[in-house]
Structures are given as C-alpha cells and as structure tokens.
Amino acid sequence: MPRPRSLSQDRIADAALAVLDRAGTDGLTMRAVAGELGTSPMALYRYVDDRGQLERWVVERVLSRVDLxxxxxxxxxxxxxxxxxxxxxxxxxxxxxxxxxxxxxxxAPSSLRLIETMLAVLTEAGFTGTDRVVAQRALIGHLLGTLLLDHLGPLPGDGTETMAALPVDAFPHLAATAAHARQVAPADEFRLGLAALLRGLRPGSD
Structure with a gap:
C-alpha cells in the first residue's frame, strides 16, 4: 500500500476519531487507523509511537475545538x-x-489551556489559594463526572428502573428520586448541577 505524501497530527487524529465513532475504544487500533488513512500500519508508525500517543492526539484534537x-x-x-x-x-x-x-x-495542551482559562476567571473573581484549588477541582470534577455517567449509560439491569420500583415504605426518597431521574436529560442534569455548584462557590474563605 503506498505511503501518503504527508500525514499531519490533525489528519491522524481525525482518522482515529472516525474509527472511535464507528467502533468504540476497543476498535481503536493502529491497523484500523491506518486503514482509515489508506496506508499501512508500518507507515503510520513513522508518525505515531504507539496507541498511547494516538489517544493523546485524539484528546488534543477534540479539546482544541473548545472556544476559549x-x-x-x-x-x-x-x-x-x-x-x-x-x-x-x-x-x-x-x-x-x-x-x-x-x-x-x-x-493535552488544549486541556491545560482550558484549565488555565478557568483559573484566570476564578482569579479575577477573587479566588486564591485553597479557594481556587477547591473551586477548580470541583468544577472539573462535575464536568468529568457527568461525562462519565452519561458515557456509561444505565446501570446493568436498568438500575434506575430497579430503584424506582423499590418499596416506598423502606426507600421513599430513593424510589421517588429514581422515578424522577428518568425524566431528566443528561444536558439538563449537567447544566442544573453546574448552576447549583456555582451558587455554592464563593471567594474569600481562604
């Protein structure tokens, strides 16, 4: 298979993203990405050291699209x-x-720039020292936590349905909350949770 004249980091990352969208993380192999690019795995290794580097390029490509x-x-x-x-x-x-x-x-450099931008906003708002550390980690934790929960999807056996069906005399709050959770879209859960978190963050306690 002929080697393409040039493979840029962005082009390789875009090919890896296409593989991920189609086959998931299990399908992300050097062979699959090489096939997406119309080249051979050996040719791809001239540009990418290993799968770990490929994954880092993918993360950088995705986060580089965030408007700061x-x-x-x-x-x-x-x-x-x-x-x-x-x-x-x-x-x-x-x-x-x-x-x-x-x-x-x-x-990923773009991830670091995202955090730097967040910290600049927090600093301008008066967050310093421990306040700034806690605020930044809490905000990133909310972003990553909701992304992960959304990615994992329902618990095995549809855990939300199971919890909603619990006896209300023993688990009144859990059953009611689980029943209502089925009506909350992931985007709304992220937005409302973030708003609640932001209301609780105040500078000046450090």
Missing part, C-alpha cells in the same frame, strides 16, 4: 458555565472519547 474566548461583561459564574458547556459539547460529539479524556486530560 469569553464575552466581556459576563459575570464570572456565567463565563465558567459557558466555558464548561463548550467543553462538554466538544466531547459528547464523540462519546467514545470520554474515557480517553479522563486518562489523558493532563497530557
């Missing part, structure tokens, strides 16, 4: 909400990327 420009005049909480909503939207476009984001988020 924020409108002036918007309150700090609104800017954080907009930033994390953009990050979520970029990742959910490729659901199979979620586990890779969790694994390689600290190795």
């Amino acid at each position: 420009a924020l409108p002036e005049g918007l309150p700090w909480a609104g800017r954080i909400e907009l930033l994390l909503d953009r990050a979520r939207a970029a990742v959910v476009t490729h659901p199979a990327v979620v586990p890779l984001v969790l694994t390689h988020r600290h190795a």
